[in-house]
Amino acid sequence: xxxLITAPAAFIYAFKPKPTPGGDxxxxxxxxxxxxxxxxxxxxxxxxxxxxxxxxxxxxxxxIAATSLTAFGSGLLPSVKSLALVLSLRTGGxxxxxxxxxxxxxxxxxxxxxxxG
Numbered sequence: 001x002x003x004l005i006t007a008p009a010a011f012i013y014a015f016k017p018k019p020t021p022g023g024d025x026x027x028x029x030x031x032x033x034x035x036x037x038x039x040x041x042x043x044x045x046x047x048x049x050x051x052x053x054x055x056x057x058x059x060x061x062x063x064i065a066a067t068s069l070t071a072f073g074s075g076l077l078p079s080v081k082s083l084a085l086v087l088s089l090r091t092g093g094x095x096x097x098x099x100x101x102x103x104x105x106x107x108x109x110x111x112x113x114x115x116x117g
Contacts, residue, residue, distance in 0.1 A: 033086050039079040046073035081110055 015038070017031035050073060053066035084106045 036079045036082045043073045043076035
């Protein structure tokens with residue numbers, strides 16, 4: 001229960017930038033992009049570290065602990081999808097224009113890669 005609700009809520013409350021009142025400015029988009037990049041890097045580092053810990057574990061207790069810690073690296077895929085969405089909208093204009101079809105293609109390709117493993 002802690003990993004499902006409490007830990008993500010505490011992480012978002014502590015680190016996610018607060019939006020400025022008055023709309024969706026470029027500063028808000030930049031802050032959100034930096035946050036997503038931070039989460040992606042942190043999750044990737046946790047994934048690599050826990051994979052190495054799992055590989056080098058010598059007892060069942062160490063293996064269980066290492067595989068349990070892999071849950072903390074689960075933010076990689078959502079943050080990468082969020083980064084792809086923000087960057088595709090920034091380069092393609094607004095969400096109603098041609099970037100909308102590109103967004104679907106990008107997210108679809110990421111979903112296929114995720115399903116393949």
